[in-house]
Amino acid sequence: MAEIMMEIRGLTKRYGDHTVLENIDLDVKKGEVIAIIGPSGCGKSTFIRTLDLLEKPTAGHIMIDGEDLNDPKTNVDEILPRIGMVFQQFNLFSNMTIKRNITFAPVHHKLMNQQQADEKAMELLERIGLADKADAYPSQLSGGQKQRVAIARSLAMNPEIILFDEPTSALDPEMVGEVLNIMRELAEEGMTMIVVTHEMGFAREVANRVLFIDEKVIKEDGTPEEVFHHPKNERLKEFLSSVLH
């Protein structure tokens, strides 16, 4: 069995009296592609955002290499750059060119010098088919192009895991494919990924593990085959029948 790279124990998130996530445990193995599905408002986005500390967990542990992200004594500045994040709304830096969006963080963290970063950026842009947009600004790109750049931006940091928060939800239907294709390639290369998604096709074909989150907890956890073809949980069955007509 592959080594465990992220160990989540007792993860709980509350906003005041309102509990969104209750006591979640999860082991993420290296190279795993985990799709998280569930009805809207079930907390799946909150879950993935706590893993990058965009939401501060109320309780619990997020262990990476034996260090707990939710421990105030941990130097999270060392760990966060190793976790990539791709947002629903892309969140490219509007005031920077595409190339600078990609090179800014690695150069700032001194992972590479500007020249190396530029080369790496061009390599990534070639790969996602946007080399000609290197000097364009985000506002000049389509949604699908922006999301491909956002993926390239997180790849430039050489992350150990990439979190995707509904990466195709804000896209026009004809652009969904180009983004999913890149994610598929990443999965094939062995990148560890956690993807919150509404794309059941993607979850079924690309993910090797599917989580169904509902009512603050993980209700079902299994292979795509198990989750989609032999669902055990009643809520999951209802959910699947509503999304898969």
Place this chain on the structure above:
Amino acid sequence: MKKKKLYLPVLLAVFMLVTALTGCGGSDSHKVTKAKDLPGARIGVQVGTTGDSFVTENYEKKKGTDIQRYDKGADAVQALKQGKIDTVVIDDQVAKAFAEKNPDIKILDEDLVVEQYATVFAKGNDELREKFNKGLAAIKADGTLDKITDTWINKKGKYHYKKKVKNGPKLVIASSIDFPPYESFDGKGDIVGFDVEMLYAVTDHMGVSVEIQNIQFDSIIAAVDAGKADIGVSGFTITEDRKKSIDFSDSYIDTAQVMLVKGSGSDGAASFAEKIHNNFVKDGRWHYLLRGLGITLLITFFAVILGILFGFLLAVIRVAYDKNGSLRFLNYLAKLYLTIVRGTPVMVQLLIIYYVVFASVNINKVFVAVVAFGLNSAAYVAEIIRSGIMSIDDGQFEAGKSLGLKFHTVMIYVILPQAFKNVLPALANEFISLLKETSISGYIGLSDLTRGGQTIQSLTYDALLPLGAVAIVYLVLVVGLSTLVGKLEKNLKKNER
């Protein structure tokens, strides 16, 4: 379209000036021919003068009496000519000077109260006061003072005392240069008058040089008390009230308060061309406006820079707290600062900074004005920049955080460049208002554009032309800057998606 926009405000401004200056008031006039007529009359005085306290003491409580207090004697005379008041109570020699230049006003042949003039010193500054008194005694003894009196007061003889000691130890003199024949500007911008020559003669005896600062009359005692000036020389009457806050020298001249009223003589209706010549060309008077404009622009420019730097700092403190909950104490201070600065008039702030904060240091007044207007502007700039930062999508912060970038890194490289672009037009408008606000700099004795116009007014007794010219210069600057800002805004919009 553009041109029309420009004409409209100009027309409006001229219209407002004309209505204001031709005086649409003066309904219940009350003829004053002797002191007994004063109760119930509309009486004009210069604020803080003996005339003011005499009239206030004796007539304020009388039914129907309306005392109008003006910053300058010339303003009171102007109001008298326009029929806004019935009489002006003022020092006799000053009244004579006004009556000479204005054939349509005359002096009533009745002295209200006889009094003595002296110079003022900070309480306890006895060493300087005694030296001054010695010098004064000397020029009384050798006849110099009599000769000066003949020239300026009795109008006979051409004797003028020239200052001899121009270097070495220097005394700062506070004087309100709008009180002829005691102190006024001559055509060339030099300060002349009876007080001035008396001062020169006495200080020559003391062996010191002088620097005369033009300060509003009612602020001179405060300036001397605060150590901003060593001596106040401005036709001060010795009164018991004043003795409580300052010390007087020996008296150097006797004088009386008299009543000025509108006479039958005509204004001698000068043609428009003559008025233009008199107000701007004669003796190079336009220099007052040009030099004033220079000071106005200088103050505005550096106040803008100070406003941006300090305002920016305040904005960052406020945002760090709003977004992260950090810097709680600094945020509290910043909020307090914003509340105080935005909740009080800039004029009061200027006076406090000059008379309280910088009370004990003799400091360049332009610097004081830059500090006052800069600190004031900073409060408004801070809120503009803060709203700019808060308008940037949270996603930009989150993207930065997910790349492991620190808050301040995201702020400097991602958020601020975008925020600045968004708020540039609002910032530019703030600086346009700042330009107009500097027009109160005259209150701490700076000769800015507005004060330049007032100086011409005090020389020519004409309000419309100098003030109108000042208004037009401001208007041209503001409309010009606004047009630039509009263009900038359009360009910025073009660069967006």
